[in-house]
Amino acid sequence: MVSPKEETPLPPAKPKKVTNDDLYRRSTQYRYWSFTVSKLADLRVLANKKGLKSTHEKLDNLDPALEETKAVTSNGLDKFPFVTPTEELQIITYYARKCQDLANFFRLPSQVRSTAIVYLYKFYLTHSVMAYHPQHIMYTCLFLAAKVENSFIGISNFSNAIPRTTPDSILQYEYLILQSLRFSLRCHHPFMPLYGFYLDIQDLLPKVDLKRLTRSCDKAREHISESLFTDVFFLFTPPQIALSCLWKSDDILVERYLAKTMGLKKRQIKGELAVVKEVEKGNGVSSESASPDADPAENESNLLTPQQKFDKLMITIKKCAHAIEKNTCSPSVDEARRISSKIRYCLDPIRYGRRLVKQQKETATVVVQANSEQSRPSKSGARMADAPEGPSKRVKTE
Template structure:
């Protein structure tokens, strides 16, 4: 963006220039900035996020999770009596406990990451994690393995450039194993996301709202004081299903109004008189109310319950996708052996093609060792 001349934001020395003219100039500049900031957001109505990953209500999301759970149990518990199934496998609600726990673990991993990870990267990783488990069971793919894969993919998509070596340096334990898990799961994750990797987060709309408030609304005198409360609210929202239910602009507005409420700033007239017309106001207010209500309900599951469910998960998870299982190791070895065989065949073909070429061009026939 070209630099904005400083005189456009300061008092003019030309006495003939009216206050109105200066105000119009300043306002036009701010509007241009607002449009630039929100340019990516304006694409949201046409995005894959809106088309494929925004649901009508919480019931739609619950149905998808229930289907993923039922599909896994039907596949892996077909020979079990009904009563044994219920004890052996995780229920939908138990899966949700683990999902919520690992969402919080994902957030904490990102906050401790070195070098410091930008907020949009963290938010995108959480989006990926939520989307993945709409149609997959935690019993099929362990959350701790999908978690790091989501973060690694988000780093690429959001252009937070870290190598796989830098990335796994942030992981405790066997880093070579972690690297293998991430790289083996990366394509799977992209497939399950239907390659819809662009995520529209509420950060740009928040910046647009702050600029708009500074430009068109005289109170508060310092809108920047709202920012810490906005960030705090968004951190909570990313741990809820609101990101699968509401547009980034609605989430941004909910964050702004939460921050205003927390600092005793009244933005009611800004919303009702400046930001929205009457025909859209009721729906917007209801969406904001629901987002704020959902954010209030964010609670981490008890650690004792998580430990109990993780033990249950270890017994019922799909061993084909467990890097520590013999089944998984054997399958991976077979894949490597198959790749080696293909490489050997390719090499033999290259040698044969070269021999055929030499014979044709030079009239030389290569004799294999041991032949006369």
């Protein structure tokens, strides 16, 4: 008996290629630390309100019998130097830049420096500077980042290199920072995607001038380092930030590369207006990074044409570049000192009372001196009028 002819089995389906972007969207950084602009602002306002509540509780617990407490009460709580959300972000950025300098002092790699700065910004999305001074948190963030990124420094060596610190003063905030990070310690930075683009551009554009490409990547690294002091880490993915910084360095090269990647023979920006309406739903953030719970890129990839994909990506790149330019700030030392003094008053309100008492005493002393100086000329004038004529004057008269 002849067996029926067996059907030829179909070739197995090609497994879907997992991209770096797919891996990032499954990371804790994307799930926990990706926000819209409005959500990010709300978190900072909420953290500021926590700081205000903490300061008010400290003010309520002051001893009413103390002279300093009476001075604070009589001066009025509306005049108390609370820290505003804008000032909070300024002082955090100031110490983030100090963190960069301290990392350079210890000769730590850029990955450690970047992770420490991100830890610092993440911490103050849930806490206020009115509860924890950023100078102390910055030291702990850098020490923790060095451990996480396999560049460990002994706590004794670390503390001995920083004046007015002890191992306990640095380690006491470590668990608090871990809690604020939700124990999500891995940080994805744009430096690695930038290197990937550097290699991919050489592969897709073999005639590219390597000197030009190297110069552009070096400038892009500088832009990435500066972007650490902005909000783009919470609003865009690392590849988007890397492309934006590279586009800021050499826009023509990046657009040529993207057009070649998407199979476009000629760059034509024509679907831009239709895409803008869709992107603006994220309040200035691309739809790909604004909603961590969804994965719109997978659903849209089959619906958009290569031209529309190119247009949409270019809009995201330009938004990211604009955010880097707009949000970059570098507070001066005088601004940092002013805000830091307000933080110390919030942490210990009795110090503000001492300042008011001192000012009141100085004012009273100035008033007494002014009154005495005003009374002196009148008394001397009266004495001169009542004094008898001297003999010399009588001689002249005679």
